[in-house]
Amino acid sequence: MQTSKLEQCAVLKVPTVNDARGNLSFLNELDHVPFAIGRVYFLWGVPDDSVRGGHAHKNLQQFLIAASGALDVVLRDGVTEQTVRLDKPTEGLLIGSMVWRELENFSPNTVLLVIASAPYDESDYLRDFDDFVSATLAP
Ligand code: T46
Numbered sequence: 001m002q003t004s005k006l007e008q009c010a011v012l013k014v015p016t017v018n019d020a021r022g023n024l025s026f027l028n029e030l031d032h033v034p035f036a037i038g039r040v041y042f043l044w045g046v047p048d049d050s051v052r053g054g055h056a057h058k059n060l061q062q063f064l065i066a067a068s069g070a071l072d073v074v075l076r077d078g079v080t081e082q083t084v085r086l087d088k089p090t091e092g093l094l095i096g097s098m099v100w101r102e103l104e105n106f107s108p109n110t111v112l113l114v115i116a117s118a119p120y121d122e123s124d125y126l127r128d129f130d131d132f133v134s135a136t137l138a139p
Contacts, residue, residue: 037115
């Protein structure tokens with residue numbers, strides 16, 4: 001039986017050093033982020049009624065951290081669905097390829113930091129859910 005793509009998604013700790021001056025969190029490539037880093041981008045100024053995402057990636061892997069604020073990430077593999085609340089900068093969500101994601105319920109002033117395995121490439125996106133289901137369930 002095919003393994004669910006959702007099992008390849010995981011909430012991982014972001015190593016953090018705390019002292020009286022505040023907190024410092026860091027990520028080492030191929031260690032805390034389990035892939036080679038091709039791009040970093042961040043979402044900010046997101047209205048609280050906004051829904052982002054609504055697509056899957058053929059190959060891209062990503063690691064999402066709510067550096068500030070909070071949001072829900074809804075993950076779907078075409079069969080099952082799981083919602084992960086990101087609300088602390090000390091943990092991040094690893095999303096593998098061929099996982100549909102929707103980002104919603106942003107709290108005010110959320111900054112979502114995204115570390116991606118490759119530069120932006122529109123041809124890597126599946127933006128139609130039926131096409132995604134067909135592709136992911138194909139033998
Ligand atoms: C994802 C979620 C978490 C670029 O020019 N470069 C980039 O690196 C990215 C990510 C986007 N863009 C352009 C493409 C669109 O014209 O920015 C515009 C908005 O992109 P999109 O509608 O894909 O944004 P989101 O927030 O729905 O999705 C993004 C990522 O695209 C996606 O990979 O997983 O954030």
